[in-house]
Amino acid sequence: MNLPQLALEAGVVGCGGAGFPAQVKYAKPAELFLVNGAECEPLLRTDQYIMARFAERLCAAALAVKEHLGAKRLIFVLKERYRRQIEAIKGAAAKFEGEIELCLLDSVYPAGDEQVLLYEAAGRVVPPGGIPIQAGALVSNAGTLLSVADALEGKPVTHKYLTVTGEVARPGVFRVPLGMSYGECIALAGGAKIGDYCTLTGGPVMGRLNDPESPEDQVVTKTTSGIILLPGDHYLRRRNEIPLIHMRNRARAACIQCAICSASCPRSLLGSPLRPHLVMRAFASAQSMEELTRIEAARNAMLCCECGICEIYACPMELQPCRINVLVKGEIRRRGIKFQPPPGGGPAIDRPYRRIPSERMASRAGVLPYYHIPADEFHDVPACGRVAIPLQMHAGLPSLPCVKAGQRVRQGELIADIPAGALGAKIHASIDGLVREAGNRIVIEAEGKG
Ligand code: SF4
Ligand code: SF4
Known part of the structure; x- marks a missing residue:
């Protein structure tokens, strides 16, 4: 089997964003293969842990990907301050006789955005609305590459490394089975230190605030990189709960069109026509969402990567350009409007001076108290009694169950397959046990726990 077939069988998807299936991502040749080890969300430590612990396996897997893509260069891109990880990758790379390059970035946000990363590491600019392969490059993060390393050894994706941090007693990195509940993950991290809290999935800046009313959505998936506990009245939560009508009134009354949001926007600084102001x-000014989606400058919201700089860092009036962009994107998609991005320019001349230190970003996001938690706090997880595995953990169509309630399964066994001819990913049992439910999700209970 070749690499995409192995990735397909193992159910590998991109660990970072929307969970794009690896068999499709690795299907086209590329000149450059970049390993994204920048992990720029201020509180996440998952990729840092993986790079320090599995450097040799990552280097071997990266070389296999490079060879498969026919790439001329393979570059590991890390932040300069990840000293331990750099030493580990350097040590492992030495065995491969100059085939692996290292690129070290300043500790700025969002260094891990793949378009920013590609420009910083190789000076290539992705066209507006495009993806790195259009600039001849493929980018995978360290977590995804570890799944590829497993796939090369015939092991499917059953577990996830993730950071649990914030207001927990024992923050750190954990390896947990897919489908484990957030509640159990928080308990593994020593439990919440405060009574009134909210949780975020992913990082504090680009992560998703969870709805306490929907605990069934709060289980570990193939793309869960972190769970963050914050005080219930935290700024990030209050910001998220401002109703649309207030956002519009605030935009009308308080947006002074200073354009600081655009001057700080990493996409705009790389030449994208996106201008949040x-x-x-x-x-x-628009009287309706319909009118708004007809304005060309508003449609460029489609080019926003939702890094949050414009509202968490830049806007002096505490407005929410990023949230408005998300709203406009949703409206454009809902109305089926075909977006044709205008051509971009080159990177801005003042771009080097407009980069934002990660620590300052953490401070603006109100998460500085948790910023200095190291990446080497790893905790083993005791056996898990029950998992509820969603059938949609990836881009494309949901997987179709291939097991029935009452059936016994072993960890690693295929439990849901890709619908014929569709984009999707295979799903495997993350624990041994009895299938209790095989509908919209697959619930498995370890025997003796039901
Ligand atoms: S930074 Fe704030 S006030 Fe200035 S243009 Fe952007 S949204 Fe308006
Ligand atoms: S969130 Fe704001 S700063 Fe970030 S890409 Fe979008 S518009 Fe630019």
Whole structure:
């Protein structure tokens, strides 16, 4: 089997974003293969842990990917301050006789955005609305590469490394089975230190605030990189709960069109036509969502990577350009409008001076108290009694169950397959046990626990 077939059989998807199936991502040739080890969300330590612990396996897997892609260069991209990880990768790379390059970045946010990473590491710019392969490159993060390393050894994706941090007694990195509940993950991290808290999935800046009313959505998936506990009245939660009508009134009353949001936007600084201050202007003036989606400058919200800089860091009036962009993107998709990005320019001349230190970003996001937790706090997880595995943990169509309630399964056994001819990913049992449910999700209980 070749590499995409192995990845397909193992159910590998991108661990970072939307969970793009690896068999499709690795299907096209590329000149450059970049391993994204920048992990720029301020509180996440998952990729840092993986790079320090599995450097040799990552290097071997990266070389296999490079060879498969026919790439001329393989570059591991890390932040300069990840000293232990750099030493580990350097040590492992030495065995491969100069085939692996290292690129070290300053500790700025969002260094791990794949378009920023590609420009910093190789000076290539992705066209507006495009993906790195259009600039001849393929980018995978360390977590995804570890799944590839497993796939090369015939092991499917059954577990996930993730960071549990914030207001927990024992923050750190954990390896847990897919489908484990957030509640159990929090308990593994020593439990919450405070009574009133909220949780975020992913990092504090780009992560998703969880709805306490939907605990069934709060289980570990193939793309869960972190669970963060914050006080219930935290700024990030309050910001998220401002109703649309207030956002519009605030945009009308308080947006001074200073354009600091656009001057700080990493996409705009790389030459994208996205200008969040113009999206805000359109949002403030449009009488309806229909009118808003007809304004070209507003449509450019489609080019936003939702890094949050414009609202968490830049805006002096505490407005929410990023949230407005998300809203406009949703409207454009809902209305089936075909977005044709305008051509981009080159990177801005003042770009090097506009980069934002990660620690300052953490401070603006109100998460500085948790920023200095190291990446070497790893905790083994005792056996898990029950998992509820969602059938949609990836881009494409949900997987179809191939087991029935009452059936016994072993860890690693295929339990859901890709619908014929569709984009998707295979799913495997993450624990041994009895299938209790095989509908919209697959619930497995370890025997003797039901
Ligand atoms: S930074 Fe804030 S006030 Fe200035 S243009 Fe952007 S949204 Fe408006
Ligand atoms: S969130 Fe704001 S700063 Fe980030 S890409 Fe979007 S518009 Fe630019």
